[in-house]
Amino acid sequence: MNKEWKQPSLEVLDV
Amino acid sequence: MITNQKLTVNHVVVQAEGNIVSDMDGEKVMLNISRGKYYNLGEVGGRIWDGISAPISIRNLVPILMAEYNVEQSKCEDHVLSFLEQLLEEQLIYIEEEGMRQ
Numbered sequence: 001m002n003k004e005w006k007q008p009s010l011e012v013l014d015v
Numbered sequence: 016m017i018t019n020q021k022l023t024v025n026h027v028v029v030q031a032e033g034n035i036v037s038d039m040d041g042e043k044v045m046l047n048i049s050r051g052k053y054y055n056l057g058e059v060g061g062r063i064w065d066g067i068s069a070p071i072s073i074r075n076l077v078p079i080l081m082a083e084y085n086v087e088q089s090k091c092e093d094h095v096l097s098f099l100e101q102l103l104e105e106q107l108i109y110i111e112e113e114g115m116r117q
Contacts, residue, residue: 005086007094008060010101013044013053 022096022103024074026110028067034107036064047107054105059084060098067108073099 035046043061045054056064062083066076077091084091102108 002085003083005084005091005094006057006059008057008063008098010060010098010105010107011055011057012105013055 022073022100022110024077024092024096025072027070027072028076028099029070029109029111030064030067031107031109045107047105050106052105054107063095063098070111 033048035048037044038061041058043056043058043064045056045064046052047054059080062080063076066079073092073095077088077095080086080095081088081091086094099108099110103110
């Protein structure tokens with residue numbers, strides 16, 4: 001069974 | 016090497032060096048050493064990052080993702096291109112024209 005696709009996004013973490 | 020051009024499926028994507036990558040709760044996080052910045056690529060973004068561990072054209076990357084996820088080709092292409100443009104903007108990848116590598 002194929003996995004659910006979620007729109008990928010690059011999150012810049014404030015660390 | 017191309018660093019500031021709109022991506023198309025004809026481009027070959029190459030990971031930039033100098034990143035430390037780790038899996039965290041199914042998502043992929045990354046530290047860019049030279050810039051001291053942390054990123055969260057998420058689950059799908061992490062899979063894309065794994066998919067470009069060796070230089071690959073976006074045209075060839077999309078079918079690999081479609082085989083693993085429930086997603087139509089047009090949506091997959093749009094989302095992958097948009098995500099890779101984010102990586103390109105942060106200099107986490109660079110791109111080449113298809114056919115440059117023999």
